[in-house]
Amino acid sequence: MSDLVRIPKRSPWVSQFLVIGALLQREMTSRFGKYRLGFFWMLLEPVLSVIFIGLILGSIAERTVPEIPYAFFLLNGFVFLKLFTGPMSTSVNALSANQGLLVYPAVRPLDPFLARFAFELLTSLFSFIVFCIVGMWLGVELSLLRLHVLLACFLITWVAGCGLGLLIGVGAAYVKEIEKVVPILQRPLLFISAILIPFTTLPQSVQNVLLFNPLVHTIEISRNSLFPFYFIERVNLLYPAAFAIVVAAIGLTVFRNNRHFLSQR
């Protein structure tokens, strides 16, 4: 009997930490394990889309943003877009993909979501840092004086995406069709989030509508924090922050109210 392993009782916080860690590890192996280049796809994906769009728009758009190298301008936008849409698209099947693991009493239905959200944040943060370092090495002049603003933009975008992701996750448990609808609804975000051209070059009437998109605010301010000469107007951090908090609160409440439904198989 001596070879039996006793599972120690732990405090809720420690156990939560362990569960997220184990799920993150599982996420890494299943997400990167199946591709040959694995880990590098995380960096290649935004770079490839930048090259693609750069080839189409590059020469025209470059004139509109003289303060920032256009490639970096795009990269910044893409990382933020991924940070916002990533939690949403991964939470569609977060529950069904981890259904088998919910048997273990330590794993609650919210945990797969939290693990995937953490995964999105870590990968985006990592690729952004790599891009910044490579950019500086190539001679892009980044200002590092307002990193706290950049970090705030990052977190706000992420929390907003997570809140929406929770709502989508609960919805997908009831209505399977959400799986199909989410990617379609996300597509226009590329064009209404000032990713391809600066917000200030848009006509006033378009701006008035786009200001409702929290992503516009965080993307513009993040550009300004890295390139102080980049001109921003009419955007603030308060609106996206309020948006993120409200959406996250609603998402958690809806999740809690449906926890019985979500824990059954």
Place this chain on the structure above:
Amino acid sequence: MIEFRNLTKFYPAKNGRRYILRDVSLVIPGHKNIAVLGPNGAGKSTMLRLIGGAESANSGQIITDANISWPLGLTSGFQGSLTGRKNVQFVCNVNGLSRFQTRQVIQHVIDFAEIGDYFDMPVSTYSSGMRARLNFGLSTAFDFDVYLIDELTSVGDSLFRDKARAAFEKIRRRASLVFVSHNVETLRESCDSALFLREGKADYFEDIEQGIDAYQEYILERSLASGKAGQPRIGPRARAAKKAARKIAKKRALVPETNPEPPTETAN
């Protein structure tokens, strides 16, 4: 000891709620091997999932100080896309085991499950017997006070069944079992008390024979009731049920000290 306090569990169904447990309060004493009885859909697996903490009750509490395993079933517990080894590692990571302990658990699973190279293949490629081997091997590596077993041994080959029986013997000496099976003989072999579920109610029987009697009586009543409804196709079933009833009556006559009134009432 496991105590249910005003436990209610229901699932949303087409018209209203379908109650698995309706305001059930009872105490299951420790160091007992409990057979969970009940017709299909009575909520036997749900009961295990509730005790194991995989599912939450709609109201009420389950109070226990025991270290309880997760429900060991055929369908549950593994991520199909990951290999057997990765799944075992996941369980170790979730519980925060050290590297040494993790290695110990993996070695135990390899020795017990005997699935060879499949241990490093995705679980989705396993047969149900291999899944059962992996699941049982994994759970016996840990020192639980209560093991929840959901029809686990019904798919294995005779080699695995013998192994499982030996493991049950070992477990019974230090811990208790909560056992779901439709095979009454298996239950008689390894359990000494019973929990009978039906229509949102749960009754605990100190003696497994009483529980089995109550269960068979209930099945009989139900089949007789559907026979009376005048459906000709129920005929043979009702006849078989009557035959079973005669058998029970005969058994009762042979053992006069059993309680003559229906056990369902004695339990309440």
